[in-house]
Amino acid sequence: MTMRLDYLSIFPGYFDVLDISLLGKAVDNGLVEVHAHDLRDWTHDRHRTVDDTPCGGGAGMVMKPDPWGEAFDGIIGIEPDPSVHVIFPTPSGIPFTQSAAQELSTVERVVFCCGRYEGIDHRVIDYARTMWTVHELSLGDYVLNGGEVAALAITEAVVRLIPGFMGNPESLAEESFSPGQERLLEYPLFTRPVSWRGMDVPEVLMSGHHGRIAEWRREESLLLTRDRRPDLTD
Numbered sequence: 001m002t003m004r005l006d007y008l009s010i011f012p013g014y015f016d017v018l019d020i021s022l023l024g025k026a027v028d029n030g031l032v033e034v035h036a037h038d039l040r041d042w043t044h045d046r047h048r049t050v051d052d053t054p055c056g057g058g059a060g061m062v063m064k065p066d067p068w069g070e071a072f073d074g075i076i077g078i079e080p081d082p083s084v085h086v087i088f089p090t091p092s093g094i095p096f097t098q099s100a101a102q103e104l105s106t107v108e109r110v111v112f113c114c115g116r117y118e119g120i121d122h123r124v125i126d127y128a129r130t131m132w133t134v135h136e137l138s139l140g141d142y143v144l145n146g147g148e149v150a151a152l153a154i155t156e157a158v159v160r161l162i163p164g165f166m167g168n169p170e171s172l173a174e175e176s177f178s179p180g181q182e183r184l185l186e187y188p189l190f191t192r193p194v195s196w197r198g199m200d201v202p203e204v205l206m207s208g209h210h211g212r213i214a215e216w217r218r219e220e221s222l223l224l225t226r227d228r229r230p231d232l233t234d
């Protein structure tokens with residue numbers, strides 16, 4: 001199956017980057033189809049206005065609902081379709097996790113709505129919920145100027161899980177947060193040269209003793225997780 005990804009933003013150029021590296025390869029081999037759209041193409045005034053002052057007062061500007069509604073009509077359609085997943089990256093969203101990425105990797109169509117200014121008129125999200133499957137997703141508790149960078153992060157997390165995308169699917173199995181990895185952080189990695197600037201690769205990794213190597217790696221993962229992410233150990 002081919003996944004279709006649409007991006008709605010006043011900075012569609014952010015998504016040019018999807019033509020390069022692994023994601024570019026996925027585009028080339030037909031696994032994904034990417035379309036970035038300029039929200040201002042659905043405005044009708046000379047200044048291509050997409051924002052206005054917040055009702056009820058407050059600082060900054062809010063994105064007007066009209067351009068979003070017309071963009072939805074043009075890009076997705078006017079008939080409800082729960083098979084379309086619409087994602088609003090937002091700091092007030094539910095935390096985006098690897099399991100959410102796993103679920104989204106089986107979806108045929110995803111539309112990212114990237115806010116700017118203080119955010120999008122809430123009626124846009126409410127309308128979208130009447131039409132499609134909506135996800136308001138947060139990447140973490142920090143502030144960005146818009147949803148574009150978050151949309152790129154979510155895209156990478158999702159697309160790399162599409163069957164046939166990664167050359168070596170085994171490499172997915174051992175990663176942090178992979179299913180069956182009991183939510184442990186990944187152990188430290190080493191490669192040649194064995195000695196580098198006075199630092200040597202841990203001997204056990206050069207022993208060829210697979211049982212001891214697996215034991216060392218598990219211990220390192222447990223120590224690292226306990227130290228950095230006690231929240232994952234409960």
Ligand SMILES: COC(=O)c1cc2cc(CO)sc2[nH]1
Nearest residue numbers: 115116138139140144146147
């Ligand atoms: C107007 O700002 C946004 O639309 C916006 C989207 C996101 C996502 C963040 C990370 O969870 S911070 C942020 N700001």
